[in-house]
Amino acid sequence: MTMENNLPALKSGKSGSKDYSKYFDFSDAKVISEEEGKTTYRIKGRTVQINSNPDYKEGKRRGKQEIEVIQFDDAETVRIMEQFREMNSHKQHYYSIATYGCQMNEHDTETMKGMLEQMGYLPVEDRNDADIILLNTCAIRENAEDKVFGELGHLKTLKLEKPGLLLGVCGCMSQEEGVVNRIMAKHGFVDMIFGTHNIHRLPQIIKESLFSKELVVEVWSKEGDIIENLPKKREGMRAWVNIMYGCDKFCTYCIVPFTRGKERSRRPEDVIAEVRELARLGFKEVTLLGQNVNAYGKDFTDIDYTFGDLMDDMRLIDIPRIRFMTSHPRDFDDRLIEVLGKGGNLTEHIHLPVQSGSTAVLKKMSRKYTREAYLDLVRKIKTSVPNAVLTTDIIVGFPGETEEQFEETLSLVREVGYDMAYTFIYSPREGTPAAAMEDNVPQEVKNGRLKRLNDLIKEQSRVSNDRMLGELVEVLVEGESKNNAHVLSGRSRTNKLVHFEGPRELIGSFVQVRITDTKTWYIKGDYVAEAAAAVL
Secondary structure (H helix, E strand, O other): OHHHHHHHOOOOOOOOOOOHHHHHOOOOOOOEEEOEEEEEEEEEOOOEEEOOOOOOOHHOOOOOOOOEEEOOHHHHHHHHHHHHHHHHHHOOOOEHHHHHHHHHHHHHHHHHHHHHHHHEEEEEEOOHEEEEEEEEOOOOOOOHHHHHHHHHHHHHHHHHHHHEEEEEEEEEHHHHHHHHHHHHHHHOOEEEEEEEOOOOHHHHHHHHHHHOOOOEOOOOOOOOEEEEEEOOOOOOEEEEEEEEEEEOOOOOOOOOOHHHHOEEOHHHHHHHHHHHHHHHHHOOEEEEEEOOOHOOOOOOOOOOOHHHHHHHHOOOOOOOOEEOOOOOHOOHHHHHHHOOOOOOEOOEEEEEOOOOOOOOHHHHHHHOOOHHHHHHHHHHHHHHEEEEEEEEEEOOOOOOOOOHHHHHHHHHHHHOEEEEEEEEEEOOOOOOHHHHHHOOOOHHHHHHHHHHHHHHHHHHHHHHHHHOOEEEEEEEEEEEEEOOOEEEEEOOOOOOOEEEEEEEHHHEEEEEEEEEEEOOOOOOEEEHHHHHHHOO
């Protein structure tokens, strides 16, 4: 099979849309070698080693093949990491990672930092001093993609000044066929391209790129197995824990099922052991992560164990706060609601993306629930968790969205009473069904709708904050305020940002704060030392 056949054209069906397939032509490529599934080409003066490349057709397949649980520290990996430690013992090398996107990407960065530091590399603040620079990318919105390509333009100069610098692009953007083509065609100075399913192979990829002096492309389109014992570099008192990977929902606007693969859950005993270890190490808060976290366990064939069961087990671990994100309303079942109602270390903040308040738009999005079903779910949650604080995601200007349908979104926002929302103007993602729909909502209409929605969210956030005036709130102190070194900031159980004056010694601890003033996106208060002493 030729590489030409492995890189199909990407067209969205709209005039003037991007078609990155035209950027790269393998017709004059010379095959240098083919061995063990790797093909090395010589193209326009650059040697490119293709281990595997993204393929949307392959990414759409949801086979029944069993997911393996693999330990990271196999003999080959241990040997390679030891080689790098030896290299760094003679001459110290440094790394820098720029992270774009969601908490899952942040967690992936923690994993890559952990691997790099076990290989003997050290972090550096000024990337001009780095020997390895990685861009961990996001593919959700087009502006995130544009930022990365802009960053690559800036890094080209640094690469010319430091030819020995290894520059890699990884994360969700790397799972897109057109993006890989564009990097190879327009940014030939990049040394490594790898995706989300094979982050655990970072030591091997660095070794191949460093010693071969070739551009190494290794992007798995098939879902990865579950890798345990991955090293992680966590900082602060809050930790993220992946409990599952991928998404099977295939919402028409979303690229995630292609970039992150099918839903696959870690074994409960492995998740529980990791959270117990974090408790032993003194972490105060854990957030359980997944693209569709409440689908956890639905892929198990040998045990009947759901996300509600996992959360019930989390309550028994001696760690003050447990959060989770993000949820899909379709999988938010009664068992989970029942467990959340038990409280304890399970916080009252629930992120519940709705995307639209119109049943007709939800159907076009393939969300597989109605407006009425979502509101019924909200009522169940608020009945079981009386102090529940809900946040959400909303898209405006989806193809075909009418003014009446947008008004349905506004009315749903009023009825639910969200404390905060991540709001976005719809932007097409190549390879998704929505990208082929007629995008017939004018940009000025989209902009106007976003402003009206944001104004409503701001109003609701302020009203919610005003209700907290005079209350005594438990705050996990995270650090100094960015704007005032004399002010500390932290988060409440409901994820409210709280500012107050107090000594630096409080950082990393729980304190009681009396709320005295409110703003739109944060609240202010006074540290109550007597209340803290009473708790102790």
